[in-house]
Amino acid sequence: MKKSFLALLLLGASAGAASAQVEIGLKLSPSVTYLRADSPSGSSFQNEKSKLSLGGGLVVDYFFGQNYAFSTGLWLTGKGGSVSYTDITSPTNATPVTRTQKIGLQYLEVPVSVKLFTNDIATDTKLYFQIGGSAGALIGGRLDGEKRSTDPANNQETEAVKRFILPDAAALVGAGVEYQLGQSTKVFGGLSYHRGLVNIDKYFDKTRGIKDVSIKNNEIALDLGIKF
Template sequence: MKKILIAAILCFSTSIIFAQQEDTFKGFKLGLTAHPTFGYIKSDIQGTEGDGLRAGFTYGLLGDFYFAQNYAFSTALKLTTINGQTKANSTNEQKVYKLQYIEIPATVKLCTSENNGLKFFGQFGLGNGFNVRAKQDIKGLSSTPIQEDIDIYKTTSFYRASLIIGAGAEFTVGEKTKLAGGLTFDNGFTDIQSGAGTLKNSYLGLNLAVYF
């Protein structure tokens, strides 16, 4: 699995280098992002349910490859923390999952024409996450800590797949500089653990980015 992760990162880097060598008419844009996420867990394990939102964070590089004036293939290389919590109905014991992934999404970006430096966009595609860290807190009644920062990496799935849908706006602030903001819903559809039953984590991202 680590070989797959290395290969994916190399592919992303190669795409950026290739795009920079293309005519600027192709419309390649490189940007930086750093923004909060709000994660939660869906459970189909009997007696265990998801227990609200927990904040996380993501940051990294963004790349948009425009193949037409208003259409682009959009990807990224991000480090994303997806936090979530479950509760056992019989004991009220809470488990907090703190999972960190290297994400390389593959989405299509559909943009409106620019008007007074402003344009809107929508995105849809597939998320690819590779687990690099997994910790867990266990809490008892009244959220009293029992154990904290337990390493659960060996019992957590390495690969996470998801469907991504989002929307936002870009505003031109310079000759080549653009600011972007919006919302992204990243809906996980693979099990985050190895074992009986299924837990799936998803998050809502409050996107902030700057393109150069």
């Protein structure tokens, strides 16, 4: 009885290993990024302009069914945009001024998502749909194109990256087309939307005392890649 049960377990494990398939590839993702800015009416934070960015990295699809895959990887991603706000430069000068700030950020991201594939819609061609999220860590930043920035309130210079919190997270949805070139080579192209979930600002609240400011990343990306 024990031998039969052990044999059954081994058979099941072998079948699972045989049906599981891992596909690894690379992708390049030019994107349009912008910031969702919000604040109390007095400081009037708002999004001004989007930013063209470029990202990409490793893609790993682990299939747990014929048309279903857990998708992850490691991506280098550019984000940011321009925001404007109403500022009072110092306690001795109460005249409000409108400032515009161009923000450029770079993240190392790990996606956690599921891909759903259709059956062939044409020879060796499938549609895919992707849903999930991503977690990222800030590794670089610029304000108005510079790595260091001078605070207009006190004229102190600091690293631009220190104005933002380290972690970021986003919801992810996407869709595209995958084409089989050979026995194990596939190319794909699609669009994805990444909606930031985390307020990335720590400067205006902690340094300037402007409460309830929220700045979140948004990205629309064109995903082009190859899997081996």
